[in-house]
Amino acid sequence: MIYFDQAASSFPKPVEVGEAMVYALNEIGANPGRGGHELARKASGIIQDTRERAARIFGCSDPKKAIFSPNATAALNQALKGLSWEDGDHIIATTFEHNSIRRPLENLKQTYGVDISYITWDESDEIFIERMNKTMNSKTRLIVTTHASNVTGSLLPLEETTKLASKYDVLTLVDASQTAGHMRLHMKQMGIDMMAFPGHKGLMGPQGTGMLLIEGDIELQPIFQGGTGNFSEEPNQPDQMPDKLESGTLNTPGIAGLNAALKAFEERQNENVPRETILTETLLNGLEKIEGVTCYGPSKYAHKMPIVAFNILDIPSQEIAMILDSHYKIAVRPGLHCSPLTHETLNTTEQGVVRASLSIYNTEEEVVAFIKAIEEIASSYNLI
């Protein structure tokens, strides 16, 4: 099997990830923060170590504000719904948002009468920032933006966006789902107020893990209340972080795996050009030469994550993915990728696109085999 569906969930994982999870399950097992015995203390140690590591790697000044969540969606919901909203407040987002942002935004619109503007990026960072600037008004309170499109891999101009936000004293929330694990990210240096990421994509950690990191004094109300293992006599949710935003037993085995994944990323995060970027360039160059193939998104690598989106003629993307799976044993993802606005922008709502996404564990041989498979499929349609 050639696994080119890394943007949905990474596979395989670094071996240390599974080892750390098995250790936490078989040797520790206890509930972190819910008892003073040795095993509970060990479980708490894993949680604390992971929290500190994530805060250090991603430039979040206070590890207490590095919050665990089951995935990026939960982290984004916590950030968006944890802020207090009033009728007429304004939020700026982009047309590249995943439904994990778009749907909570629509919910805020329906619940509080919040006004949302979606800004399009079409390869000119300058025009994009200018559009954002023009959309800003006295009621704008938040810019929420994906860092990279999960459909095309296009990287949006994050630092210019946070500069604009700080000029107008507007908060920023960044969805780093497609960039965390692929490139260096530092909240403080990049001017990011809140950042969400899943553990299971570019970081190559386990499913069921994610984080919300908060930089500075931002008051978020919890979207869940419940047991936190402390202040048990209090009827109200404690105000202390991280307890305030972490009700219920944490996923200790998953977080142990995430810790191992973060450690592995810490070692590779300063590589000049990540291995998966070089492979993606080879893949895109190969696909662009095939008759009948249309690739979407930027061809300049400074602007791209390890994702290539394409179609063959006007053939439904699902059909191509099915042929790749059944005939070539290649896994890709077709359709709309939970990002309908992106497909409106690309004009691919009907056809969807075939998305091939890579990780450091993919190889040049796999890329060559993939290009050959697409050549064969495209030529069979071109002949009809």
Ligand SMILES: Cc1ncc(COP(=O)(O)O)c(C=O)c1O
């Ligand atoms: C850009 C983007 N944001 C958010 C998500 C949601 O991630 P999760 O499924 O871990 O909640 C995804 C997943 O595909 C994504 O690509």
